[in-house]
Amino acid sequence: MSKVRLSYACSNCGAEYGKWFGRCSKCNEFNTLEEGKRELKVVGLKSSSTGTPPARAARRVSEISDDEVGRRLSTGSGEFDRVLGGGLVPGQVLLLSGEPGAGKSTLLLTTADTVAATTGRPVLYVSGEESIQQIATRARRVSATSEHLYLADTNDLGEAIGHLDALGPDVALVIVDSVQTLASSDVDGRPGGVTQVMEVATTLTRLAKARGIAFCLVGQVTKDSTVAGPRALEHVADTTLSIDGDRHTPLRLLRAVKNRFGPADEVACFEQTDTGMVEVADPSSLFRGVRAEPVAGTCTTVTVEGRRPLLAEIQALVSSTNAPNPRRGVHGLDSSRVSMLIAVTEKVAGLRLYDKDVFAATVGGMRSSDPGSDLAVSLAIASAASGIPFPLDVAAIGEVSLSGDIRRVTLIGQRINEAARLGYQRILVPTGTRDSVPLGRAKSAIVEVATIHEAFATLRALQPGKPG
The missing domain is CATH 3.30.230.10 (Ribosomal Protein S5; domain 2)
Structure with a gap:
């Protein structure tokens, strides 16, 4: 079913909003929002005593072969693999959170380069916070220069999925930095809001499971060091990691808060250097x-x-x-x-x-x-x-x-x-x-x-x- 809802569109840049504002936040022009009507598709659940034929029939667990399950994908870091329980599982959705400057982007960029160089398969790094040029500057600093590492900058979920489709079905890993900066055109609300965050996270999770691609989502944190957005975001992810440490020292601790495919109380140690995150095998x-x-x-x-x-x-x-x-x-x-x-x-x-x-x-x-x-x-x-x-x-x-x-x-x-x-x-x-x-x-x-x-x-x- 569908319903009609008022919306406001900028006559200058075309940006859409759920309510009227005096200035468009996209192009910074005043008095350019015009009222219109938008048809929203709403999927509802109806109670029924009879079920509908499933798209895929249920299978016995003994019928699922090891080849279908897939082997774990090593991140190239022994400490990172230790926290994950041996590496990334195909279709796994990983949520990494931490304070600004803790080293989230640096760690994942290094991981993306290692996975791309090791597997020879495409790895996509999507950023909604930095431009491609800014990401490339950091990539050169940490020596992330693999030919199979692709960078993209966008705030639109559909465009991010388009980048993934353009790389073909053999993508090894997708990194989204951060999940709060992406927005879907299918729902209303500002980027980072509850509706948008859940829509983005749910869509990416379905995509990961359907294609068997590991996704790493960066999550922003609040003042009390919890993941920003709804608590359901942590439930959607298969694995939730947090990275923390004293900003006056280079030591960073990567902790597993939740892990469906490994121990949920492991800790890895890294040292933040000028050339990236270096694992510390003996932190004592x-x-x-x-x-x-x-x-x-x-x-x-x-x-x-x-x-x-x-x-x-x-x-x-x-x-x-x-x-x-x-x-x-x-x-x-x-x-x-x-x-x-x-x-x-x-x-x-x-x-x-x-x-x-x-x-x-x-x-x-x-x-x-x-x-x-x-x-x-x-x-x-x-x-x-x-x-x-x-x-x-x-x-x-x-x-x-x-x-x-x-x-x-x-x-x-x-x-x-x-x-x-x-x-x-x-x-x-x-x-x-x-x-x-x-x-x-x-x-x-x-x-x-x-x-x-x-x-x-x-x-x-x-x-x-x-x-x-």
């Missing part, structure tokens, strides 16, 4: 300090991002102050949790901190809210307050309760193995860890402690010159 080296002698106020821990254990160094500074309200500064950690750990450390370890400034931070711009780093934070504060440095080959893992007890955390075995792999000879863990987790050779490095007081006393005994 970025988050810990390298020094020849131990320094008071530092302690190493192992956090978990998704399912990936990462070594991190916690630093603390405690200094005397004459101010009536001592300062509490936190960077890279949860400030409310650090305030709690300061109070617990002062109470259990018998330290005087209420009249001192206390600062706590991570190294390398890492952000962590993992409770498994509680013990390292408390020990770093205790070390800074007492001036006692801890040995360089010691790591601490555990959650600290309000009573000062040390509790076990998730993935404790993977954390200990990661610390042992990097050469840490003594790993402080909660009591009961040794017997409950099969750790192999890492078992010899375990030092079980029950409270913060016991952990601090153990580390004092491990100082150079004292028996360990």
Whole structure:
């Protein structure tokens, strides 16, 4: 069925709007919008006790061969493939979001070039935010110069599909940057609105499934770092990834928020350089300090991002102050949790901190809210307050309760193995860890402690010159 709806068209450039404006946003001319009528086709669903013949009959799962399913398409980056679960699946729709400047376009442009060069098949990069010349400038900077990489700039969904049709049926990958900048002429509404975003996303999803082409859609984010537009956009996509990191450091973390074809809690690490996004195979080296002698106020821990254990160094500074309200500064950690750990450390370890400034931070711009780093934070504060440095080959893992007890955390075995792999000879863990987790050779490095007081006393005994 269809219905007639008022619309307004610009007499100068032909742009259409759902309501009247004094100035056309396309050509910036005033008083050029003229009223008209537009027939809209609306597809409705009618209830019926009898079904209609399907276009394709249902099939047994055993009848679907491996050739029909298709092999995964590697992105050329081991870290990217790790997050995806082994690569892109034919017909997969990937939604990548992140703050401006996080490296979304750079990462996907590098991926597009790698896929085009590896497969020898066309890869289409459609941008609604930049011109072809601007995209080409970035492409040359990141050495994305494959002969099979095609660039297009448009804000019209039909034109974008036309570019895809012109490349033939053998297209390997399509990247749309971003989904909020495309608009369909079949529905009313401004680009980026709920109606337009859902129409664009739904159309591209149907196209991906019908042709077996992997689509990567870039999604803009809101102020609270969520994907802009309706929440249904994330439901339409098969995989939702987010890329984030401190803009003052080159490190970027790519996280899987949703993944129908792989794990939904994987994390990949990249470093943003002048030549593009470079994968970091061993990111633990970025988050810990390298020094020849131990320094008071530092302690190493192992956090978990998704399912990936990462070594991190916690630093603390405690200094005397004459101010009536001592300062509490936190960077890279949860400030409310650090305030709690300061109070617990002062109470259990018998330290005087209420009249001192206390600062706590991570190294390398890492952000962590993992409770498994509680013990390292408390020990770093205790070390800074007492001036006692801890040995360089010691790591601490555990959650600290309000009573000062040390509790076990998730993935404790993977954390200990990661610390042992990097050469840490003594790993402080909660009591009961040794017997409950099969750790192999890492078992010899375990030092079980029950409270913060016991952990601090153990580390004092491990100082150079004292028996360990």
